[in-house]
Amino acid sequence: MQFDLLLRGGRVIDPASGLDALCDVAIADGKIAAIEAGIPADRAARVVDATGSMVTPGLIDLHSHVYWGGTSLGVDADRLAAKSGTTTFVDAGSAGAGNFLGFRRHVMERSKARILAYVNISFAGIFGFSKNVMVGECSDLRLCEPREVVGCVAEHRDVVVGVKVRAGKHASGASGIAPVDLAIEAADKVCLPLMAHIDEPPPGRSEVLPRLRKGDILTHCYRPFPNAPVFASGAVRPDMHLARERGVIFDIGHGMGSFDFEVARAMLKEGLAPDVISSDVHLFSIDGPAFDMLVCMSKMMALGMPLIDVLRASTERPAHAIARPDLGRLTIGGSADIAVLGERAGPASFYDSTGAELVAERELMSHGIVVGGLWWPNEAKDEVRAYAPGGRQTHADIARRHFGRCNC
Template identity: 60%
Template sequence: MYDLILKGGRVVDPASGLDGMADVAFADGKVAAVGPDIDPAGAPVRDVTGRIVTPGLIDFHTHVYWGGTSLGVDAERIARRSGTTTFIDAGSAGAGNFPGFRAHVIERVAPRILAYVNISFPGIYGFSKNVMVGECGDMRLVHPHECLAAARDNRDIVVGIKARIGAKAGGMSGMAPLHLALEVADKLDLPVMAHIDNAPPSQKEVIEVLRPGDVLTHCFRPWPNAPIDGKRNVRAEVLAARERGVIFDIGHGQGGFSFDSTRTMFDEGIYPDIISSDVHILCVDGPAHDVLAVMSKFMALGMALGDVVRCVTANPAAALRRPELGSLAVGTPGDATVLELRDEPVEHVDVSGERLRADTRLAASGIVIGGAWWADGDAPA
């Protein structure tokens, strides 16, 4: 009857309101049963006693066009060590190279990859330790008709339009790339993900044009363009965006996450909607590493396990308009992550170099994709 059973674990599935000991059974690529003491009836069994079983982790902000862009990392390598079963690529490819991303990476790897299309035709093409050219710095590359066609032709895997705004990504283009991204997104009824680095423009200008369901990534970034002012007050435009339904995504990366900003936001009762890594070639070995490392940082900052899991399962799935990806309910896609909470000292680092010590961290023990055991965890120390 079943193809695989995960037996004896603590199932943490916020979408289903479940946090307790249970078995999870899979059949025909889907979740078939969740409950105590499921009879294997001859099915393969994985003993996950002492482990945590969650819906397959969704890393909502990544760059996994490996080999086709200079910032891309290998999705399968990151999946094994982090327990990620679904990667959302945040605009690595634009209309000019999206077919290559689809054919050479998305359709060839085991983890699921969905993508935002970059409003800039070549995508993120000049990104390395020694070369940094913002793809929106030359408005000749920002062509809404090309982006619209690429997104429309790939609607099965496209989840939105990406615009990187700021002095680094856009030079003196200001708000123009974001306005064009919003035009394309409106035409297709898709959300926009907005990156903000250094001014110009200001975070205020960017955040005030975002609509309900659009995503502000790097939402807890350090100064400049931090969500807090010099007196450590949450900025009014941030509160207004939160109120109208803009989605707050961490997007740790090399420059997008600050312990200081996060503590202040927490003090005001403001938590992220989504925890993501923004993993790419310059942060894959630190400070971001992967989504599991970022989850551990948020637990070290005081977030409960269940709340952290919600931010990498149910919440991103809802933002993607694919709620079935964030749950272990019967009939949902058969993706699951097996985690271990290890009692061992760890020193976390944010993008400003601040260090935070903790006594526990999460590690990946294994992954189920499509109802089959895909890989054992290989989490780095």
């Protein structure tokens, strides 16, 4: 059999199957045709030398904002894909029922990278998010209409993976817990999970968490004070343990203001590693502190999370969270969505949403991705990121300049 593409000599790591070995991956007609050692190079039309690299399932960013051009917070998924190792972006509620068709026609269907989405309980989606305008989409309950969400899902179920709600002082204003209850009503009706964002109270974490069901996603699970999941003593709050026990999925959702190293350390110490690692990349986080999936994954490795667990939380587990078992794994006959990753020696200084520094001995980087069987090299792989203050953007300065503190 002749192949279209051969990824040769890499360390193939697939957490879903337990595979971790030096071998080759052959691709034909957009599908994985063989995973074995010693496949002759002359059997492939194109050969990519993956020696010294990791060949993994394409990364899945469970929380991103990629309604680029249609919302002010959106970023271009295709500009981010190859350099971040990400083949699937899951948009976290940028669009609501009122503008979902535009998102699909003008962004999803034109993107080389795969885009799936949570539909926002707010009819208008996240519509007021910029330097000078910050209006929470759930602050007016007239926009939170479950019947519109149900209709949207019926029309776009092939690309909709759940319902999104943003609750808190910034996202829902005086609406309190009501948007969460309405979103759960909609999610239950369409038999899909809910992704819940919590920023500053009200509502408090203690109001939102008990409402979340098995398979629902708590994003920003390592967020800083207020609404942090840990006490001042560093002990994890009991409601977080109860949520994990009943099957609520913990997602990092780093973003601009939603990731705290000290909270992460406390959670990891008590065995509450994240189920999913995601970037929450958007207008104010793409140039720091989140940047992309690989930066977020590198931070978790620096905090002590093993490489295999980091890869699992970026491939197999997000695929399970969105009920897409065809993604996040390397399977003969399966879609050829693949990342070719490397490691760059440190030290590298990373920063969280509070401005705290974490020095890492290594960081992940991308050589390129395979999407639909086609090799897509990372043309910016030699780019040196400016993580430290004084680089491309300083996240603390952005937060102060725009609205005191970004909780997104």
